[in-house]
Amino acid sequence: MARIEDLPPAFAEHLINLPCAEMGETPCVAGPPLARRRVAIVSTAGLGRKSEGGFNPGDADYRVIPANLPAGDLTMSHISVNYDRTGFQEDINIAFPIDRLRELAAAGEIGSVADYHYSFMGATDPTEMKAAVESLIGPLKADDVDAVVLIPV
Amino acid sequence: MSAIGHYLEAAGLPTVSISLIRLHTEKMRPPRALWVPYELGRPLGVPNDPTFQVRVLKAALALLEHTDGPILLDHAEDAPARAAGDAGDGWVCPVSFPAPAGAETPAAALKREIASLKPWQALAEERRGRTTVGQSGLSIDAVADYVAAFAADEATRPPLEGVTEAEAFKRLTDDLQAFYQEAATAQPGHGGRHVDVLDWFWDQTQAGQLLLACRERARDSGDTRLKFIAERLLVPQLARARLDL
Numbered sequence: 399m400a401r402i403e404d405l406p407p408a409f410a411e412h413l414i415n416l417p418c419a420e421m422g423e424t425p426c427v428a429g430p431p432l433a434r435r436r437v438a439i440v441s442t443a444g445l446g447r448k449s450e451g452g453f454n455p456g457d458a459d460y461r462v463i464p465a466n467l468p469a470g471d472l473t474m475s476h477i478s479v480n481y482d483r484t485g486f487q488e489d490i491n492i493a494f495p496i497d498r499l500r501e502l503a504a505a506g507e508i509g510s511v512a513d514y515h516y517s518f519m520g521a522t523d524p525t526e527m528k529a530a531v532e533s534l535i536g537p538l539k540a541d542d543v544d545a546v547v548l549i550p551v
Numbered sequence: 552m553s554a555i556g557h558y559l560e561a562a563g564l565p566t567v568s569i570s571l572i573r574l575h576t577e578k579m580r581p582p583r584a585l586w587v588p589y590e591l592g593r594p595l596g597v598p599n600d601p602t603f604q605v606r607v608l609k610a611a612l613a614l615l616e617h618t619d620g621p622i623l624l625d626h627a628e629d630a631p632a633r634a635a636g637d638a639g640d641g642w643v644c645p646v647s648f649p650a651p652a653g654a655e656t657p658a659a660a661l662k663r664e665i666a667s668l669k670p671w672q673a674l675a676e677e678r679r680g681r682t683t684v685g686q687s688g689l690s691i692d693a694v695a696d697y698v699a700a701f702a703a704d705e706a707t708r709p710p711l712e713g714v715t716e717a718e719a720f721k722r723l724t725d726d727l728q729a730f731y732q733e734a735a736t737a738q739p740g741h742g743g744r745h746v747d748v749l750d751w752f753w754d755q756t757q758a759g760q761l762l763l764a765c766r767e768r769a770r771d772s773g774d775t776r777l778k779f780i781a782e783r784l785l786v787p788q789l790a791r792a793r794l795d796l
Contacts, residue, residue, distance in 0.1 A: 426583065455779070480787050546559055
């Protein structure tokens with residue numbers, strides 16, 4: 399379904415013409431075996447805690463999602479209406495697979511799950527998020543994260 | 552998503568990205584990416600299917616062992632058709648809305664429609680232990696009052712403090728759609744196709760008709776942010792294409 403040819407022509411054209419910054423290549427960083435890695439999720443689904451304000455058009459900042467946040471306190475305020483929300487309504491793991499990470503950690507397939515996870519709102523030009531992303535590097539490293547799974551919506 | 556991968560990896564943090572729009576990932580060349588053939592909104596493929604989701608997540612995590620990027624791998628597993636009715640023959644909401652008693656205002660028709668869906672939305676909330684309705688902080692009836700009033704008169708102010716009118720409009724109209732989506736997907740026979748809910752909402756409900764009226768009203772507003780939200784961030788492209796908007 400996310401194949402562009404399956405989308406309505408106007409939306410497909412919008413996606414095809416969306417400017418994508420030339421970012422060259424960034425060398426891959428090596429790490430320990432997966433079974434010893436500590437994994438964090440960084441989402442662009444506009445997720446956040448219900449107690450906070452939602453995302454608005456143009457927002458380039460992020461929200462912090464503690465790993466132990468009850469599912470009922472997680473909200474999605476992405477501004478776009480051009481994607482399915484019913485999957486997230488049924489199961490947060492469709493876009494924020496925190497329970498799956500916990501299961502993989504319990505099974506010894508990953509080392510552990512980070513204490514903190516993060517979400518941006520993907521309708522904003524990602525190059526405008528650079529400063530906010532760079533401000534996350536300290537907290538991620540302080541949480542001993544050495545694997546980040548980036549999940550769009 | 553790809554840009555974030557570049558920024559974090561450049562700072563020494565290994566990343567892997569799930570990709571939904573392959574074309575964008577091809578252009579932006581993040582260090583590691585797994586393209587998945589799933590609907591926008593469902594990067595892990597299938598809700599409430601942990602086994603399926605784990606396969607996607609493990610395929611993504613496995614790419615972390617690679618240091619020869621940029622690497623873009625295609626995940627081969629399609630999301631399965633999920634139920635009868637998922638074969639493209641559509642879904643019909645089994646809740647029939649009672650006929651109006653005599654002349655009825657659009658606001659009253661909306662309230663009546665919401666009343667008939669409340670048991671289903673409540674069931675969804677009970678089963679899931681959570682709801683996505685409530686970003687505005689208002690009751691669904693208060694949301695309905697605002698939507699009906701705005702559809703009749705664009706000078707109606709949203710009953711929210713501390714946010715702009717445009718932001719309030721977005722939260723209130725998102726709440727209305729979330730309420731209908733949750734109610735629809737809780738009903739028996741629903742095959743889980745998001746497009747069926749969209750078609751039902753925008754073609755058959757009073758709420759959909761009033762939001763379309765709100766969209767037209769907002770075009771007369773002097774508030775450019777409100778106009779932008781109403782034109783671009785209210786009615787999904789799939790529905791706009793069908794309704795020729």
